[in-house]
Each structure stands twice: as C-alpha cells, then as structure tokens.
Amino acid sequence: METKQFKAESKRLLDMMINSIYTHKEIFLRELISNASDAIDKLYFKSLTDDKVGLSKDDFAVWITADKDSRTLKITDNGIGMTAEELENNLGTIASSGSLKFKTENKLAEDNQIIGQFGVGFYSAFMVAKKVTVITKAYGSDTAYRWESEGIDGYTVTEDEKKSTGTEIILELLDDTDDENYSEFLDTYRIKNLVSKYSDYIRFPIKMEVTHSRPVEMSDEDKEAGKTPEYEEYIEIETLNSMVPLWKKSKSELKEDDYKHFYTEKFYDYNEPLKYSHVVNEGVPSYNALLYIPSKAPFDFYSKEFEKGLQLYSNGVLIMDKCGDLLPDYFGFVRGLVDSEDLSLNISREMLQHDRQLKNIAKSIEKTISNELKKMLRNEREKYEEFWKAFGLQLKFGVYSGYGMNKDKLQDLLLFTSSQGKLVTLDEYVTAMPEEQKYIYYASGESIARIEQLPQTELVKDKGFEILYLTDNVDEFAIKMLMKYKEKEFRSVSADDLGIENTEKQEEIKAKEEENAGMLKVMADSLSGKVNKVILSQRLKSHPVCLSSEGEISLEMEKVLNTMPGNDNQVKAQRVLEINPEHEIFGKLKSASDNSEKLEKYAKLLYTQALLIEGMPIDNPVEFSNLICELM
Numbered sequence: 302m303e304t305k306q307f308k309a310e311s312k313r314l315l316d317m318m319i320n321s322i323y324t325h326k327e328i329f330l331r332e333l334i335s336n337a338s339d340a341i342d343k344l345y346f347k348s349l350t351d352d353k354v355g356l357s358k359d360d361f362a363v364w365i366t367a368d369k370d371s372r373t374l375k376i377t378d379n380g381i382g383m384t385a386e387e388l389e390n391n392l393g394t395i396a397s398s399g400s401l402k403f404k405t406e407n408k409l410a411e412d413n414q415i416i417g418q419f420g421v422g423f424y425s426a427f428m429v430a431k432k433v434t435v436i437t438k439a440y441g442s443d444t445a446y447r448w449e450s451e452g453i454d455g456y457t458v459t460e461d462e463k464k465s466t467g468t469e470i471i472l473e474l475l476d477d478t479d480d481e482n483y484s485e486f487l488d489t490y491r492i493k494n495l496v497s498k499y500s501d502y503i504r505f506p507i508k509m510e511v512t513h514s515r516p517v518e519m520s521d522e523d524k525e526a527g528k529t530p531e532y533e534e535y536i537e538i539e540t541l542n543s544m545v546p547l548w549k550k551s552k553s554e555l556k557e558d559d560y561k562h563f564y565t566e567k568f569y570d571y572n573e574p575l576k577y578s579h580v581v582n583e584g585v586p587s588y589n590a591l592l593y594i595p596s597k598a599p600f601d602f603y604s605k606e607f608e609k610g611l612q613l614y615s616n617g618v619l620i621m622d623k624c625g626d627l628l629p630d631y632f633g634f635v636r637g638l639v640d641s642e643d644l645s646l647n648i649s650r651e652m653l654q655h656d657r658q659l660k661n662i663a664k665s666i667e668k669t670i671s672n673e674l675k676k677m678l679r680n681e682r683e684k685y686e687e688f689w690k691a692f693g694l695q696l697k698f699g700v701y702s703g704y705g706m707n708k709d710k711l712q713d714l715l716l717f718t719s720s721q722g723k724l725v726t727l728d729e730y731v732t733a734m735p736e737e738q739k740y741i742y743y744a745s746g747e748s749i750a751r752i753e754q755l756p757q758t759e760l761v762k763d764k765g766f767e768i769l770y771l772t773d774n775v776d777e778f779a780i781k782m783l784m785k786y787k788e789k790e791f792r793s794v795s796a797d798d799l800g801i802e803n804t805e806k807q808e809e810i811k812a813k814e815e816e817n818a819g820m821l822k823v824m825a826d827s828l829s830g831k832v833n834k835v836i837l838s839q840r841l842k843s844h845p846v847c848l849s850s851e852g853e854i855s856l857e858m859e860k861v862l863n864t865m866p867g868n869d870n871q872v873k874a875q876r877v878l879e880i881n882p883e884h885e886i887f888g889k890l891k892s893a894s895d896n897s898e899k900l901e902k903y904a905k906l907l908y909t910q911a912l913l914i915e916g917m918p919i920d921n922p923v924e925f926s927n928l929i930c931e932l933m
C-alpha cells in the first residue's frame with residue numbers, strides 16, 4: 302500500500318499546527334466535535350428535501366467513546382461522511398475547507414449553521430494522538446474508506462467496511478510524558494468537562510456511554526447479617542451538552558434568575574452581577590451577546606495580570622475564551638460572551654485581530670455598554686454608585702490614557718465626591734453652579750478628611766461654591782486631560798487665579814505686599830531651592846499659611862509622579878508659600894522685619910508647617926523641632 306505525502310504546504314502547516322498554533326491541546330476535541338456537527342448539519346440539510354436520508358432531526362448525534370485499554374478516543378457521527386475523493390481533498394490538504402465549498406455551492410439558507418470555514422481543525426488531533434484513523438462512508442455511497450496517518454510522514458487511504466453513513470475518527474493517544482498527560486483525555490469526567498466548556502451549545506446531542514456503579518440489592522437475610530453491599534457497574538447513555546445556548550433563547554422565555562445563574566456558573570463569581578444585558582443584533586454585524594457588569598472587581602483587576610475579554614463563539618462553538626479585542630480597556634471589567642455567524646473563522650488570534658467583522662462587533666458592544674451604564678446612572682443611582690466604587694478608577698484611567706482620546710465618551714460616566722458630601726456627575730456639578738461661578742473647582746489630597754482641612758479650600762467654600770475632591774492618584778491627571786466640561790474650565794483651589802474677583806481686597810493685598818517687599822524677599826531667599834516665591838495670600842481666611850504652586854504641575858501631581866518607578870524625585874512643582882495677611886502671625890513677622898536672622902527662622906517654620914498641612918514629607922524634622930523650642 303502506498304503512503305501518500307501531504308501536499309508540501311500542508312506539511313509545513315501540519316508541523317506548525319502540531320507544535321504551535323493552539324496552545325491548549327485540549328481544543329482538539331472541540332475541533333472534532335465541530336466537524337462532526339458540521340457533517341450532521343449537511344446531512345440534516347439534505348434530509349429536509351430528500352426522503353431517502355431516512356433520518357429525522359432527533360436521530361442525529363455525535364458519540365464519544367473512550368477506551369483506556371487501547372488508549373483510544375473515538376468520535377463518531379452520523380453525518381454526511383466523505384467519499385474517497387473528499388477524503389483525499391479534505392484531509393490530504395490543509396486549508397482546503399470542504400465546509401466552505403459546500404456553503405458556497407449550495408447557497409445555504411441563512412439559518413443553516415456551518416461552523417468550519419477554515420481547513421485546519423482536523424489536524425489538531427495530532428496534538429494529542431500518535432495515530433489518527435478516519436473511517437467514513439459518504440451519503441449515497443456503498444463503499445466505506447479508511448484514512449490513516451501517523452502525522453507528518455503522510456497518510457494512506459484504503460477501502461473498508463462500515464454499515465451506516467457517517468464518520469468515525471479514532472485517536473490513538475500519545476504516550477504520557479513528564480510534562481504532558483494525554484491519558485486524561487480518556488477520563489469520563491475530563492471529557493464531560495471539555496464538552497461543557499467548549500461544545501455545550503452544539504445543537505445536536507453529544508452522547509457518551511458512562512459507567513456508573515450501584516449497590517446490588519441484598520436479601521433481607523444478608524441485610525440482617527450486616528453484610529456490606531456489593532457494587533455492580535451499569536452503563537448509562539448521557540447527553541453531555543445542553544444544546545440550546547441561553548443567548549439564543551428568546552428573551553421572553555428567560556427570567557432574571559436564568560441570566561444570573563448562568564453568570565455565576567460560567568464565570569465562577571460568587572457574587573451576582575450588578576447588571577446584565579442580552580443583546581440580539583440582527584443587523585450588520587449580526588451577533589448575540591450576553592454582557593455582565595460584575596458587582597465587585599476581581600482581586601487582580603487593577604494589576605498587570607488581569608486579562609480583559611469576552612468569550613467568542615461562532616455559531617455556538619467556543620473559539621476563544623478571552624477575546625480582548627472585543628472590549629476597550631476602560632470597559633475591561635465587563636464579562637460575557639459574543640456569538641456571531643459573521644466571523645470568518647481564522648486560525649490564530651493575530652488574524653482575528655484584523656477581522657473587520659470583529660471590529661464592528663466590538664464597536665457595537667462598546668456602544669451597548671456605554672448606553673447601559675448611562676441608563677443605570679439615570680435610573681438606578683444607588684447601583685451605579687456601587688458600580689463606581691468597583692470600577693470607577695478604570696474609567697478615570699480611560700479618560701487619562703491615550704492622551705485623552707476617549708474622554709468625550711467617558712466624561713459623562715464620571716463621578717466625584719464633592720464638598721457637599723455626595724457623589725456628583727460633572728453635569729450635576731455644572732448645572733448647580735451659581736451664575737457668578739466661573740470655574741469647576743477641585744482640590745486634591747490623600748483622603749476626603751485631609752482635603753476638607755486644606756486651607757486652600759477656604760475661600761471657594763466661603764463663596765458657597767462646590768469643590769470636587771480628588772483622592773485617587775489618577776484624578777488630577779484625568780482632570781488635566783478633560784480641561785473643560787461644557788465650556789467650564791477646571792480650576793484647582795490652589796491656583797493663582799480662582800476667578801473670585803474682589804478688586805478692592807486684591808489691591809489692598811498688593812499694597813501690603815509692596816510695603817513688605819523687603820521682608821518677603823528675605824524670607825524667599827532663606828527658602829531658596831524650596832519655594833519660588835513668598836506672597837501674601839488672597840485665599841486664606843483662618844489658616845496662617847499654605848503652599849500652592851505655579852505652572853502645570855501641582856503639589857499632588859508631584860507626589861504621584863515621584864512615586865512612579867524610575868522617577869526619583871525628578872519632578873518638582875514650582876512652590877509658592879502663601880501667608881495670610883489677616884492672621885496674627887503676619888503681625889509677628891512684621892515686628893521681626895529688621896531682624897533677618899529671626900525672619901529666616903520664621904520662614905523655615907512656616908514653610909515646614911505648610912508642608913505638614915499638605916501631607917508632604919518635611920526636609921529636616923530635627924531642625925524644625927529645635928526651632929519650635931527656641932522660639933517658644
């Protein structure tokens with residue numbers, strides 16, 4: 302018997318296949334089951350118009366048989382089978398997909414579902430098998446054929462016996478090695494798991510004979526004698542897949558519990574989802590999706606290890622467990638799945654990435670998520686605030702990253718704690734602004750309690766204006782990206798110009814500054830390298846001093862930037878020490894204005910005080926302590 306060679310390009314592909322394309326060997330089963338289901342689909346399609354098929358829908362099934370003694374796994378279907386020529390064409394050449402040809406030739410009705418469109422799946426069998434045998438009999442043919450191959454060396458085709466139409470694929474599994482356990486694919490439990498993981502929604506039953514054991518019925522005598530029961534084995538035929546995917550059922554027949562239960566089971570989350578959405582998109586692209594917003598962030602959500610993505614199905618067959626391209630980073634918290642008939646089933650993630658259909662689906666999904674969130678914000682405020690606690694940070698990162706390219710999409714989803722002790726949206730903030738308020742004010746600090754005590758907030762609060770409290774590292778960076786909201790600029794309470802004009806007072810302070818120019822210069826000089834200027838403050842009311850900054854980088858940003866790796870205190874805000882001219886401390890300073898030694902000490906003290914209020918490290922605690930003692 303002549304051993305035929307695979308076509309040259311097939312050989313290379315086969316080699317690649319065995320060694321690299323699929324990282325999870327277990328998916329071979331998904332591939333073979335999909336092929337079987339495709340073959341059944343074809344015969345079922347024929348049976349609709351051809352009585353000679355003699356089978357009705359309920360007769361069709363895929364069978365799995367595992368035999369531990371011979372280390373073989375068999376996948377059998379009663380689908381359309383293959384002729385000798387088809388065997389040659391389909392299994393001798395990779396990437397000549399018979400399914401695709403059938404689809405085009407027969408102009409299949411829209412609802413006909415054929416999964417395979419790319420001829421590589423079958424060869425994945427060689428990832429786990431040293432030998433693959435295919436016994437097949439095509440519909441309408443009297444002869445059956447046997448195709449055998451041990452991989453790269455080629456294959457043989459011979460005539461064989463087979464009673465009924467269909468195909469039987471027999472895998473002789475590879476021997477176990479230190480790294481790989483192939484025997485597990487003979488294990489009933491493992492097989493059941495794989496089917497429910499990858500092929501649960503194949504619409505024909507996947508059946509298996511499963512061996513169970515039960516105690517043998519005992520006679521009363523034996524029972525009384527206290528004999529231990531004997532066990533006997535019996536075989537039961539089980540259907541391993543549930544066949545109809547939840548997402549393909551009509552919404553009206555599903556209850557909230559169905560969706561929630563599905564989520565907790567499928568995504569291994571103890572907590573019920575906060576929100577779900579069942580999308581049936583019949584337009585272009587056509588797809589069904591189940592989208593869930595978890596109620597809590599997974600423990601690794603804000604770490605590098607976290608991998609975003611939705612499950613991707615093509616006609617009920619799982620293609621990818623986490624398709625990251627379906628979700629933008631800022632919606633990376635969404636879990637769920639997408640099932641589409643419009644996808645061309647490519648072999649690798651790399652190729653899928655460039656798929657136009659996939660991109661369109663991703664766009665449509667992003668819109669859905671955004672709308673759902675807006676709806677929740679409008680109608681279910683409490684829920685939204687819960688969501689915000691779990692995932693708000695991610696949205697703020699989204700505003701900031703990519704140079705703010707997504708800020709318009711995200712700005713209306715943001716919440717901030719405000720000086721009024723509640724969470725507000727930017728829209729709520731702006732709507733509540735009194736007419737004379739020019740800017741959206743914000744103050745940053747480590748915690749709300751700390752910010753509340755910041756001297757810089759006094760004037761703005763005194764005016765009755767609301768302030769947004771920024772406590773997360775990313776906040777101020779995100780605000781800087783936004784720049785404006787509804788034509789209103791953001792303004793830090795530490796900024797020079799707060800837009801709270803009081804010309805009279807300003808002039809008064811200016812005059813005082815000129816009067817005391819000499820004194821302020823001595824102070825500034827003594828703090829050179831630490832602050833750029835010492836000025837008299839317009840914003841302080843009860844506090845003696847505060848620090849503010851000039852230019853783009855605020856004190857908070859300085860703190861954040863310098864905690865980033867590789868940024869060893871490189872970034873410095875341009876600090877300004879502000880002194881309250883109405884505070885009694887100012888009188889003390891003035892009385893020391895001819896004593897520059899004393900003035901320098903006061904300057905150091907006040908600067909350190911300001912640092913402490915700001916929650917920043919002080920340069921020289923011992924000196925500070927000595928100064929206090931000395932001046933007391």
Ligand code: ADP
Pocket residue numbers: 332336337339340378380381382383391392397398399400401417418419420421422423424467468
């Ligand atoms: P794909 O399924 O993506 O087309 P495969 O390499 O898995 O690629 O299969 C190649 C071809 O072999 C299929 O298109 C189909 O025509 C044929 N084939 C594979 N398995 C079966 C089967 N169980 N019954 C009938 N034909 C099959």
